[in-house]
Amino acid sequence: VNIFPVILCGGSGKRLWPLSRNSHPKQFLKFFSGYSLFQETILRISQLSPDKFSIIKFLIVTNSNYRFLVLQQLKEISVENYEIILEPVSLNTAPALTFSAYLALTLSDDPLLVVLPCDQFIDNTDIFIDAINQALSFAERDSIVTLGVEPDRPHTGYGYLEVSVDLNTNVQNVISFIEKPNLEKASSLIYKKNYKWNSGIFILSASIWINAIECFTPDLATFTLDSFNKRSILYGFIEPDLESFTKNPNISIDFAVMEKCTPLSNFKIKMIPLKTKWTDLGNFESIWKFSNLDKNSNAIYGDVVVNNTSNSFIHSSNKLVVVSDLKNIIVVETSDAVLIANKDYPESVKDVVNKLEATERVEKDFHKKVFRPWGFYEIIDDGPDFKVKRISIDPQASLSLQSHKYRSEHWVVIKGIAQVNCENRSFYLKEGESTFIPINTKHRLSNKTSTNVELIEIATGEYLGEDDILRFDDEYGRAI
Amino acid sequence: VNIFPVILCGGSGKRLWPLSRNSHPKQFLKFFSGYSLFQETILRISQLSPDKFSIIKFLIVTNSNYRFLVLQQLKEISVENYEIILEPVSLNTAPALTFSAYLALTLSDDPLLVVLPCDQFIDNTDIFIDAINQALSFAERDSIVTLGVEPDRPHTGYGYLEVSVDLNTNVQNVISFIEKPNLEKASSLIYKKNYKWNSGIFILSASIWINAIECFTPDLATFTLDSFNKRSILYGFIEPDLESFTKNPNISIDFAVMEKCTPLSNFKIKMIPLKTKWTDLGNFESIWKFSNLDKNSNAIYGDVVVNNTSNSFIHSSNKLVVVSDLKNIIVVETSDAVLIANKDYPESVKDVVNKLEATERVEKDFHKKVFRPWGFYEIIDDGPDFKVKRISIDPQASLSLQSHKYRSEHWVVIKGIAQVNCENRSFYLKEGESTFIPINTKHRLSNKTSTNVELIEIATGEYLGEDDILRFDDEYGRAI
Numbered sequence: 011v012n013i014f015p016v017i018l019c020g021g022s023g024k025r026l027w028p029l030s031r032n033s034h035p036k037q038f039l040k041f042f043s044g045y046s047l048f049q050e051t052i053l054r055i056s057q058l059s060p061d062k063f064s065i066i067k068f069l070i071v072t073n074s075n076y077r078f079l080v081l082q083q084l085k086e087i088s089v090e091n092y093e094i095i096l097e098p099v100s101l102n103t104a105p106a107l108t109f110s111a112y113l114a115l116t117l118s119d120d121p122l123l124v125v126l127p128c129d130q131f132i133d134n135t136d137i138f139i140d141a142i143n144q145a146l147s148f149a150e151r152d153s154i155v156t157l158g159v160e161p162d163r164p165h166t167g168y169g170y171l172e173v174s175v176d177l178n179t180n181v182q183n184v185i186s187f188i189e190k191p192n193l194e195k196a197s198s199l200i201y202k203k204n205y206k207w208n209s210g211i212f213i214l215s216a217s218i219w220i221n222a223i224e225c226f227t228p229d230l231a232t233f234t235l236d237s238f239n240k241r242s243i244l245y246g247f248i249e250p251d252l253e254s255f256t257k258n259p260n261i262s263i264d265f266a267v268m269e270k271c272t273p274l275s276n277f278k279i280k281m282i283p284l285k286t287k288w289t290d291l292g293n294f295e296s297i298w299k300f301s302n303l304d305k306n307s308n309a310i311y312g313d314v315v316v317n318n319t320s321n322s323f324i325h326s327s328n329k330l331v332v333v334s335d336l337k338n339i340i341v342v343e344t345s346d347a348v349l350i351a352n353k354d355y356p357e358s359v360k361d362v363v364n365k366l367e368a369t370e371r372v373e374k375d376f377h378k379k380v381f382r383p384w385g386f387y388e389i390i391d392d393g394p395d396f397k398v399k400r401i402s403i404d405p406q407a408s409l410s411l412q413s414h415k416y417r418s419e420h421w422v423v424i425k426g427i428a429q430v431n432c433e434n435r436s437f438y439l440k441e442g443e444s445t446f447i448p449i450n451t452k453h454r455l456s457n458k459t460s461t462n463v464e465l466i467e468i469a470t471g472e473y474l475g476e477d478d479i480l481r482f483d484d485e486y487g488r489a490i
Numbered sequence: 491v492n493i494f495p496v497i498l499c500g501g502s503g504k505r506l507w508p509l510s511r512n513s514h515p516k517q518f519l520k521f522f523s524g525y526s527l528f529q530e531t532i533l534r535i536s537q538l539s540p541d542k543f544s545i546i547k548f549l550i551v552t553n554s555n556y557r558f559l560v561l562q563q564l565k566e567i568s569v570e571n572y573e574i575i576l577e578p579v580s581l582n583t584a585p586a587l588t589f590s591a592y593l594a595l596t597l598s599d600d601p602l603l604v605v606l607p608c609d610q611f612i613d614n615t616d617i618f619i620d621a622i623n624q625a626l627s628f629a630e631r632d633s634i635v636t637l638g639v640e641p642d643r644p645h646t647g648y649g650y651l652e653v654s655v656d657l658n659t660n661v662q663n664v665i666s667f668i669e670k671p672n673l674e675k676a677s678s679l680i681y682k683k684n685y686k687w688n689s690g691i692f693i694l695s696a697s698i699w700i701n702a703i704e705c706f707t708p709d710l711a712t713f714t715l716d717s718f719n720k721r722s723i724l725y726g727f728i729e730p731d732l733e734s735f736t737k738n739p740n741i742s743i744d745f746a747v748m749e750k751c752t753p754l755s756n757f758k759i760k761m762i763p764l765k766t767k768w769t770d771l772g773n774f775e776s777i778w779k780f781s782n783l784d785k786n787s788n789a790i791y792g793d794v795v796v797n798n799t800s801n802s803f804i805h806s807s808n809k810l811v812v813v814s815d816l817k818n819i820i821v822v823e824t825s826d827a828v829l830i831a832n833k834d835y836p837e838s839v840k841d842v843v844n845k846l847e848a849t850e851r852v853e854k855d856f857h858k859k860v861f862r863p864w865g866f867y868e869i870i871d872d873g874p875d876f877k878v879k880r881i882s883i884d885p886q887a888s889l890s891l892q893s894h895k896y897r898s899e900h901w902v903v904i905k906g907i908a909q910v911n912c913e914n915r916s917f918y919l920k921e922g923e924s925t926f927i928p929i930n931t932k933h934r935l936s937n938k939t940s941t942n943v944e945l946i947e948i949a950t951g952e953y954l955g956e957d958d959i960l961r962f963d964d965e966y967g968r969a970i
Contacts, residue, residue, distance in 0.1 A: 028812075315842065315845065315846065315849075317838065317841060317842045317845060318838070326828075329825075329826050329827050329828055330826065330827040330828070331827070331828045331830070332508075332827065332828070332829045332830070332831075332842055332846070333829075333830045333831070334829070334830070334831040334832065334835070334838050334839065334841075334842050335831055335832035335834075335835040335838050336819065336830065336831070336832050339816065339830070341828075341830055343828055345809075346809050346810065347809050347810040347811070347812065348806075348809055348810070348811045348812070348821075348823055348828055349812045349813075349814070350811070350812070350813045350814070350816065350819070350821055350830055351812075351813070351814040351815060351816070352814065352815035352816050354815075355814070355815040358797065358798070358814050358815050359814065361797060361814075362795070362797045362812055362814050365795065365797060366795065366812070369795075390870045390871040390878060391870040391871075391878075391880055391946070393904065393905075393944075395904060395905065395921065396904035396905075396946070398870065398871075398878065398880075398946055400871055400878075418922050420900070420902045420924050422900045422948040422950070424873065424875060424876035424948065424950055425873075425875065425876075441875065441950055442898050442950040442951070444900050444924070444926060444948075446924065464873075466871070466876070466878055466946075466948045468902040468904065468924075468946045470902070470904055470921055470922040471922070
C-alpha cells in the first residue's frame, strides 16, 4: 500500500521566542539531538517497515520563508523523495491537508496519508511505529484513525478525545472531539478512562479525506481543488494558485472534519492509543519537562553556570550565562536577544512577542544568522557607515551575480578557497587573501570546492540595506 | 591652605560582575551619568572654593592594570594636576594613605588630605562641600575628621560610628568605631541617635596621619616610608618599591588607626554629619536603589523590554533583553556574559565570581572590549584560524611599531583617516580603504587627526595569541 506522510511545518512558534523566530521557527531547531523536530518527524516515520506499507513521497507543507531551510535539512538527513508545497498564505491545517490529498491522488492510486505535525516529542519510536501500523490497517478499511495519548496531568493546551471503552480491544471508537478545556474541566477529565489527549496525528486515505471535506466543508474542497489545478512549479517547489487558495477559510483539520464525524455520520473515527511519552513542544516549560535535568531539576543548554538555582530552563547560544539564587525561571540567550521569563507563565512569552511586534522590532523576526540557499551569513558588527558579516558558502554553491549602488565590499577569506568574479576577471582567494569590490561592480562569490568557504565581508557606504542589490543571475531563481 | 585629595581607586568590585571586571572595575563604569564614579569623585571635590582651601594635586592610588583607564578618564574631565601611585600589590587602604601622606609632605608644607573612596553615590554636592569645608577647618586644628551619615535602615554592609550627643553643635566627638554589625545589632542601632554610618571619608593633615600610624602601627610607617624613599617613576607613574611595600600588613585605615583613637588617646576624631542621600555602591541592589525607577520600580539601562515585571535591575549593553513575569531580579547583559540573579541576595554575586575564578574563566577578568593607552579594541568574532577586531584609535594616538611572527592582518578603515606605516612605506587610508600587513612585517597604525579612527582588523594565521607581538617602539613605554 502506498503511503504519503503529510509533514505540516509552516508554523511560527512564538512561544519559543527568541530561539524560535518567524525566520527560523521551532520545528527547524535542534533541541534534543543533532536533528531538528522536522528532521526527527521524518526520520521517525521512515522507520515504517516497507513490507506492507511503503512510503512513496513525503509531502511537506510549509511557506516560502522556510523553503531553503527545508531543503537544507532534508539534504542533511539524505531524504530525496519529497514534494514541497509552499502555502501562499497560512490558513491552518485543513487547506494544507486537502491540497496534499489532491496531490497524493495524482501521484498514486488511492494512497494512505499519515498527517504529522512537526512540533512533537515522541519518546519511543518502536511504540509509535506499532501504533501507526495498526492505524494504517484500519485506514485501509476506510476508517479515519487518530492516535490518542493517555493524559498524565490536566492540560489546558491540548484538545481531548472522548472514546468508547471496549476492554476487549486496543482500538476504540471516537465519540466526540473536545476543544482545549479550562483547568477545571481538564482536572475532571483526568479521572475518566474514556478521555484521551488528541495528538493531532491522523491516518486516513486521501479519498476519504476528500469525501469528508466535500461533505462537511464543500467550499474549502472547491477552492483548494481550484488552487491545485492552477498550481505552479518553480524551481521544484509546488505553489498553490494564490487567488483561489486565499478564498479558503482559516480552519483546522479538527474543526473542518473531525468534530463533525459523530458515530451517527458516514465517517467513523477510530482511536489507537499511543503508549509512550508524548508532548507538544509548544513552550519552554514543555521542553524543560523533556530535557535531561541536573540534580536541581535544571535543564541546561550551552555555556551556563548555576548557583543555588532550581527547576529552571537555561539556554545559552553564545555567551557565558550565570544564574544565581533563582527558581522556576526561563533564560534564553541568542546572538541578538535575551529572554528572562517566569516558567510558571510559559504562555506569556507569546504576549511579549506580540508586544515586540507592535513596536516592529527586528529581533522578533530575524536571528543575526540568516540562512540563504547558498549557506548563511551572520552580522557580527555594524554601525551607521559599516557592516561586518561572516559569510559561509556551502560546497558547490554560488551567490547571485550582483552589484550594489551604495556600498563597496572588502572580502577576506578565513577558511577554504573562494572563487571571485568581479567584472570580467575571475580568480581564487585562499585563507588570508582578500579583494575589494567597488560600488556598481558586477560580482559573484562561489565555492567550487567540496568543503565550506568562510569569509569576512566589510561593507562601507552611505546606505547598507540588504535591498541595495541588483541581481543579474541566480541559481535559485532570485534574479527575476 | 593646601589640599591633596587622596583618591582610592584600586578595588576590583566583584559584586558588580559582569559589569565590573578585574580589568575594568566599578569605579570606572559610567552608571548614572556620562561620568564614572571615579570621575564624579574628582569633579565633586573640585567644587571646593579655592578662597580658603586650594587643591594642589589629586593623589590617585590605583594599580598598574588600571593606569591607562585612569589616564583616559582624567583626560576626559580635563584634570591635569595629579600624581598617580601604582600599588605593586593591593594591601587595603592604610598603606595607600600612608604612602600618599609621605608624598604630600614632599610636595607642600603641612598639607591637608581629603581621603575619598571611589565607589560612593552622594546626592547633593553643595551639602557635601559644606561638610568638607567644616571638616577642613577642624583638620587645620589637628583633628582627624570623618563624615557620618544618618542611617535610614539597618545595614549590615556598613561600619558604624558611636558619637557624643551635643545638641548645641553640629560636630560631634567620635567615641568608638563599630565594625559591620549583624542584622540584629544593625536593627537595634537604627533607634539610637548616637550611631551613624561610617562613610569612609576622612579629612586630616598629612603629618597627623603619619604621627598616628607611627604611634599605632609603627611597622607600617617604616616599610611604607622605605618604599616611598625607594620609589621609581616610570612614564609619570609613581611606583612604591616592591620589596619594602610588600612587607606592609594588609590593613584598613579604620583598623590601623581610627579604631584606636579613643577619647583617651592623643588623637581625637570628630564627626561632621553628611546630610544628603549617600550610599556605598557595593552591589546591584544599591545601584538599583539610586537609579531612576519606572512605575513598577524597575531600574532599566539600555535596550530592555519588560512585561509584568517589578522591583528589578535590568541592564543591557548590547542586545535586546526581554524580562517577563518576574520580580526582584537582577539582569546584567554584557558583550561576553549575562548574569541573572536574585536581588534579595545581592552578595551572592561575589560567590558566583569566586566560583568562576575557581574554574579560571576568562569572562571573570576581561570584557571583550579591551582598553589600551591609544584607545580600545573589541573582538567581534573569532575562530581557530581567524580573529576579527574593531579597533578604535584616539585622536593623536599611535599603536606601537610592531611585527607578528604567526599572523597576517587585513585592515579596513570604517571611520576617519588612519596613517599606516608598513616597512618603509607610509600612507593614509580613509573610510572604505584597506591594506594588508604580511607576517613578519614591521608596521604601525596611527591617528594624526583630531577625531577617532575606527577600523576592522581581520587576523589570520596558525597562532593568534596577543603575545605574538614584537614591539620596536612605543609611546607608552611598552617596547622595553
